[in-house]
Amino acid sequence: MHRPLKMDAQFIIKASLVFCALSAAFSFGGMFMPERVPLANPAGGLNLHEIGGHLIWGLLPGALFLSARYAVATGFFAVLIDSDHMIALFRLDALPRMSHSIAFAAISIVVLMLIFGRKDYRLGAAALAAVLAHLSFDTFAGNDGKFPLLVPFYGHAISFPNADWIFFEAAAAAVILAVTIMVRRQSRKLLAV
C-alpha cells in the first residue's frame, strides 16, 4: 500500500509538533521535584553535533520499521525531546531533563496514539524508541548521561556511564523490531481473510 509522499510529510510534521509540545509541557513538572535547581541557559545545547547525533541515533533503529514515514518520525522525535530545555527560558527552578524519562515516553505514546490513531502501534513504538535513542546519544556523547529516568516515582537524576549507550540503543531497536513483526503479521492475517 502506497501513500502519497505529501501525506507522509504532513503526518510526520504534525506528529513531531505534538511530540515537541508535549516534551516542553512535561518539563514544567520539574518544578515540583525535590532536586530543583536554577536552570542554565539552553542555547549551548543547540548545535549541529547535538542535533545531527540525535537524528542519526533515532534514524538507525527507526530503519527497522522498513517504512520511511515511521523511521523519519523516530529521528525527528529523538531530536525534539530536547525541547524540554525550553523551560529554562522562563528562569524557573526545576529538575532538568524531565522528558528524558520512562513516564514521558508513556505519556507521549498515549497522547500520540489518541490523536493520530488508536491502532497506530508503530507511532507509539516510534515515540518510545525515540526516547531510548535520545538517552543513548546523550549517554554516548558523555557530557549528559544523567537523567531523571524514573521520575516522578524517583525524583532524582540517575547517572549512566558512557558505555551504557549501547543498551539504550539496543532497547530502541528491540521495540521497533517487535512492533514491525507484529504489524506485518497482522496485515498478513488481514490479507488472508
Ligand SMILES: [Zn+2]
Ligand atoms: Zn537530551
